[in-house]
Structures are given as structure tokens and as C-alpha cells.
Amino acid sequence: MNHTTQLPDRRSARAGTGVATAAPPPAPARARRRPTSQQWAAWAFLAPVTLYLVLFYAYPLYRNIDLSLRHYTVRSFVQGDAPFTGLKNYETVFDDPTFAPALVHTVVFTAVCLVFQYVIGLALAVFFNQHFRLSATLRALFLVPWLLPLIVSASTWSWMLNSDSGIVNAALNAVGIGPVNWLTSPSWSLTSVIIANIWIGVPFNLVVLHSGLQSIPHSLYEAAALDGAGAWRRFWNITFPLLRPVSAITLLLGLVYTLKVFDIIWIMTKGGPADSSTTFATWSYRLGFGNLLPSFGPGAAVGNLLVVAALVFGLVYLRVQRKQYAS
């Protein structure tokens, strides 16, 4: 749209509104049928976002749902004539012996990570809120895990946790504890990836909660201190309740991030040994890409289960928030 066409448009629009407020317009029906230039402009502004959403979110999501409802073989994937099989892929996924362990691992991984990330993040946020010397510098240092590329941190963790030459086992050995097969024992692998993921997620919680703390008026603390409330009391009666909205969004975002964590697990254990650290995210990848013969249908089905899970928690968040506003 250029200036020459825009100018008269704008004038007529102004005239139109002027008339509308002063007296009934001469031909209201016609005006309503044809969108005004303002509406056109609104649509034009909306178009890039809509296009972006459709191209990069709606269409892939539609394709993913479509993939999960068809029986794909490599041949039908190429020819594009995969037969529609309804929920067959989902049945395959539910009946798979990997399903139950993957579900348990996903729930445990997400829950444990969230709890520890939040608690440690909150503790650090309160700590750094004291504004002592170097607190800003230290806080910046705590951000490092968040800034590192995941492949770097995950590879470093897998070196550190190596059974034979890892620094963790060397340290344990120094204090007289026998070596632990962090990544290669079915009973430890999930713990190892959880530890690594907590380390990566703490800075995010720290930053968001710290900024939340700063919006709590200082006068409240002063008043409480005058009334004789101790540090514990002040935390539970002022900090925690006033931080609730920030906590809710931190936990929701953390949940979505944690549900889909893939890189760390894949780099550290490949979901193994023997599926002992397989979550839905790694399972979905393995079905679709981790084999010479990809099975796109079940892979997409597992992916959709993750999307649904994230969506459900999004709705739970909304309910909680609505209740908060109501009260």
C-alpha cells in the first residue's frame, strides 16, 4: 500500500465516522457491507502473524495429526497414498511394551525436575534478593547453564558421569565410595538425566522468580518486621503468596519445557540402557528417526500425546488463574 492511495482513504474514513456520530449515515447498509479502510488495514496488520501461525504452527500440527492417523510405510510415505487407519497408530503405541515405562519416566522426569528446579530457583532468588556485594555478578554466573548450548552441557555431563573415566566417579572414589554406573545402569540412568536437567533449568526459575520478587513492595517486609515477624514467617506470609502468579507461569513454562526435553536425554543415554530413561520425547524421535526404517505414524502419535498433555496443563493453569482473579 502506498501513500497516494492511503491518503484519500483515511480522509473518507474520518468523514464516515464523523457523520456516524452526528447523524444517521445516508446509506448504512452499503457501509456495513463494504469493510472500511480501517478494517482493511487491521487485516493487513494481522495477515503476517496469521500467515506465520498457519505456516509454522497450524500446518505442521495438522500434518502431525494426519501422519498419526495413517498407516505409513516408507513406500506409502513417498507415494503419498498411505491408507487412513483411524486410531490404529495410537493403539499400537498404547500396546507397545515401551509405553508404560515411557509414561512413568516422563511423569517422574517432569515432576522431579519441576520440583527441584522451582525450589532451588526460589531459594536462590530469595538469596540474591538480599542485594549483598557481588550479588549481581554471582547471579550472572548462575545463568551460565542456561546460556550454554544444550549439546555442550549434555556432552559435558556425559563425560563427567562416565563410569570408568568420569570425574564424578573419581571424586566418589576419593571419599571411599565405589563407582556408580551413572549412564549405563538401568537403575541410575534416569536419575542422571534428571540431575543434568535440573542443573540446566535452575537459572530460568531463578531469573523469573527474582524479577517477581522485585515487584513485591519493600514496605510490606518493613511493616511485618516491625510487627515482629521472623524471616520464615515473612517468606510464608508475604513472599510466597505474592509470588503465586509468577510461580504459576514459571511452573507452566517449566512443565512444557521439561515435557519436551529431548537433547539432554538423547545425548547422554539415548533413552537407554534398555529403555530405562526413555521418555515420550525420545521415544517419539526414536520411532520416527532413530531407526533405519522410520515408522512415522506411531512416532507422530506419541508426539501428539505430548501436545495433548501440555495443552491439558495449560488449561489447568487457566482454571487456577481464573480462581485467583475471582477470589
Add this chain to the structure above:
Amino acid sequence: MNRTTGRRLTAVALTVVALATGTTACSSGGSSSAKGDDSGTYTLWDPYPQFAKDSAWAKLLDGCGSKAGVKVERTAFDTSDLTNKVLLAAQQDNSPDVLIVDNPVVSTLAEAGVLTTTDDNKLDTSKVDPNLLAAGQSGGKTYGTPIGANTLALYYNKEVLKAAGVDVASIKDWQSLTAALEKVKKAGKKGITFSAIGTEEGSFQFLPWFWGSGAKLTELDSAQGTSALSLWTDWLKKGYAPNSVINNTQTTSWQEFASGDYAFAENGTWQLANADKAGFDYGVLPIPASSGGNAAAPTGGEFVTVPVQGDTGRYATAQKLVTCLTSTENLYATDTTLSYVAPTSEVQDKQIAADAELKPWVEAVKAAKGRTSDDLGTKYPKISEQMWKAVQSALSGAQSPEDALGKAQSAVK
């Protein structure tokens, strides 16, 4: 529900969906255009990202192109990406004119109808060793020609073996190998390292032992198969092999061997250049079979194939390009750069003449077997996945070798 919550609901729903689809919707990503509009340009995809534009390989491609009177446009992919890229390209009718791809993938792509047979593309495969060509055959048809082959053998550290008092010539079967490992451990060194990671690499490394026991891929839980897995499991239990093998790739396994502490390492032809840099005296030994003789190791290496095109007129030029790439002199040059063994006897002789150290490797390649051979074709990937899972279960102690393989066999069916 009021309007603001409604809007907020949509917003949260969209955010959540957006974040979650980030990981799940990769499968429907776009594909890059493989074909230029210019019909004088022919596209070639290879899994050799290590070769830059000014490498001998790239120059060879240009040379073959100008000989055929066309321009060759090359794209290099990471080998694990290539299968999906090719499938997507074929779906969009956008396949490259020439495709170089890892040999176990050939049968999958052939099954998908992506590749032309040698009947269509008129490639001459008569000089190629039949055991190598078998990996590219399925249903009685041939889908390409190997550019080179590699396989697995045992590297050994002469100093460590000498210190432990082990004579390499005494290692003839599994029993004598295990005895050697015991001696090495008693001498305070580490026994053997290999890769048992939960990917195709793990199956590739387990296969020589599996086949060496006399087992067949169609029956994973046979007594022979169990004996092969028990061999590995016992090595781990007794400390002859480190626990880290469960997570080792072939590269990390090599790094362990290169530390100089290990007596043996199961690894491939492609490590020869690194072995010379390792700083200790090493030797190479074919992997022994259970009761003597050499075990069949799986063949690695790529096939040169001609994907199906809408315009069948392109095959003639593609055939010229492939013939040029796999001509005797070019094979020699390429396989030397890749540290591969050539697929034809003619070039193999030339390689041995130039470097006598390659002799055990050429022998190993001659005894090697394609993973998709025995007409397994696209059944192989499924079997392989269950096999590496069973190996991981047994080595990590989650299940006994019998149970792990029994479970694997029932999952294949």
C-alpha cells in the same frame, strides 16, 4: 466463560501447542530443492560432509561432470540425516540424480520405490565382489554399486600384550581370546573396548560375534546367539571390558583404545589413519569365530545409486557419472581418501600393492557379509533395533542374555 478468559485460553493453548510442536512436528519439515532448472546441472548427494569444496572428492565429481558434459551440484549430508532427507525429497519428486548412501539403507529406499534398478539405469556391476553387492540387492534386483567397503576387526596394542605375556598367534577362537583378556587384566591393564550403544552402531559391532557364533538374524534367541551375548556380558562382569561400552560410540571406544591402556579394540577400517597417530605399536587381527576361524563381520560403506526421476531421460547421464565415479582409477583414489577397501578385486590388489598393511582388511572385507543380505532387506532394521536393545539389557544387567534375546525375538515377530 467471559471474553477475556476465552481470549486468554486461546493464547495459552496456542503457546503450549507452539512450544510442544517444536519437537514433534519436525517430520513434516520442508525439503530443499534438489534439482535446478538448468537441465545441464546434475545433483549428487553424499554422506561425506568432511570433504570441503576444494577436496579431492569434490574435484573428482567436477571432473566426472565435465567428462559427461554436465555440471555436478553436490550436497553433503550427515549420514544419519540422509535417509529422511531422501525420503522427503522423493515424496516431493525432487530426488537427486545420483545418491551415495550407507549400504543398509539401500533396501529401505528400494522398498520405498526411490531407487532405480540396474536394469533401468544400465550400471555395470559385474566386477564387484558378490558379497559386497548383496547389500544392495533385494528381490533379485540390484539397486546400485558400492563405492567402497569397510568392516570391523580387532586392533591390538602390541606393548600391552607383550607386558601381559600374550602371544597374538595363540588367539584363534573365543576361548583363547578370553584367556588373553584374563592375562591382560592380571597384568593390571584393561582388556577390550567396543561400542554397544543403543543405535545401529551397537548392532554393527555385535554382529561379528553374533555371526561368529553361527547364529542367524532370523532367530535372535538361538543357543548360538545367546552364547555370543553371554560372551560380551561375561567380559563386562569380569571386568575385561569397561562398563562404559554400553554408551560408547565407535569413536569414543576408539578414544579409550588410543589412551594406550587397552589391549584390544573392535573398530573399523576407517580408524587406520588414527591408529598411526596413536603413538604405540598396533596390530590388526580378524575377529575370531566361536570355535576358530574368522567370523563374518558386517560390511560398512556406501552405495552409489540412481534415484527414480520423473524425467527418465536423465538416467543416461547419471549412469555416465556413476560409471566415472566407480571406474578403476577413481575408485582407487576415492577409497584411499576414505580409508576404505575397494569393492573390486582389481583395485584391492592395487591397494595391497601400495600398502601391505591393508591385507588383513581386504581379507576381512572378502569374508564380510551385508547386514541386509540373506534377503532380509527391510526386515533388517526391525531385527537390528531389537538386537541392540537386547545387547543393552544384557550388558546393563537388566536381563539375562537368554531373556533379553527371547524378548527381542518375540518383538520382531
